[in-house]
Amino acid sequence: MSTAAAAQVAVLFAARTAGRMAGPFLRPIQLLIAWPVASQLAARHNAxxxxxxxxxxxxxREEVEHFLRLLASERMSV
Known part of the structure; x- marks a missing residue:
């Protein structure tokens, strides 16, 4: 294995390990970042x-008013 390939493997391994370590710490931060967007979407849906x-x-209400007008006009004509 060449030195460049070994260095590349080492970098990939370090990044993978760092990603695992940072995961629990990044999730709450990602939730906090996403919260305003989710909150805004919920507010739009509720509106x-x-x-x-x-x-x-x-x-x-308009249907009831129309029915009452029809009923009143029938009573007036009788």
């Missing part, structure tokens, strides 16, 4: 769900 709920309630 969209609330908007859809408001639209459904508005449609139901």
């Amino acid at each position: 969209k769900a609330a908007e859809e709920e408001l639209l459904l309630r508005r449609a139901e």
Whole structure:
């Protein structure tokens, strides 16, 4: 094995070992970095769900108002 190949293997082994050692320490940091993105996505999802709920309630209210107008017009004509 040439010296360059041995050095390359040593570097790869050191990087692999360092990655294993840093893993438990990096995970919480990665979670903290990702938290604002996840939080923003959840907030957008909640806002969209609330908007859809408001639209459904508005449609139901308009449907009830229309039904009451029809009912009132039938009573007036009788």
